[in-house]
Amino acid sequence: MPLGGHAIHTPRPSRHRPVEHADATPSEQCTCDGRGTCRSCSQRRVRAWRLVQAYGIGYAEAAKSMGLSVAGVRLMIAQERDRRELKAFKRDWVETAAVRAFVERELDRDPTVTRSALAHWLDMNQIDFDRQLGYTPKRDGRLQQRIGIPAASRVAIALGRAPRELDGC
Numbered sequence: 001m002p003l004g005g006h007a008i009h010t011p012r013p014s015r016h017r018p019v020e021h022a023d024a025t026p027s028e029q030c031t032c033d034g035r036g037t038c039r040s041c042s043q044r045r046v047r048a049w050r051l052v053q054a055y056g057i058g059y060a061e062a063a064k065s066m067g068l069s070v071a072g073v074r075l076m077i078a079q080e081r082d083r084r085e086l087k088a089f090k091r092d093w094v095e096t097a098a099v100r101a102f103v104e105r106e107l108d109r110d111p112t113v114t115r116s117a118l119a120h121w122l123d124m125n126q127i128d129f130d131r132q133l134g135y136t137p138k139r140d141g142r143l144q145q146r147i148g149i150p151a152a153s154r155v156a157i158a159l160g161r162a163p164r165e166l167d168g169c
Helices: 039-054 059-066 070-089 096-109 115-121 126-133 149-158
Strands: 093-095 146-148
Touching: 039 059, 039 070, 059 070, 093 096, 093 149, 096 115, 096 126, 096 146, 096 149, 115 126, 115 149, 146 149
Parallel strands: none
Antiparallel strands: 093 146
């Protein structure tokens, strides 16, 4: 087995209806009409990236082991690199400090609203609300640092505000 115990396999035939990419060879067939979004394209893209980036083999050897052209492997690696870079920029959370500041501004603006009432509107116990927003430490003694965008949006909506008014949502 080459590459420190990692086997290089030849491609298996797809069970899906084959659709040729514009620059594809007969072994480069998929069902996503050339967009590279189907499961088989995703798996081949990750495999090409691993072979070249993680295991350090050349483009030609990776192309040969995958039954693809060198240009196809280069394209897949570029697509995977782009996907990984975009994933690094994805933000699906908001810092609890920003949400707490937003809540405090709204509580100052309307003195009839309390954190207890806000927790009730969110169908939560106040202690759970306080822990989620970092007012009170969690059971392990640490403060919550992040809150998911859906939960932060629910807080903004419960306060009668649009989620877009909260930075990061």
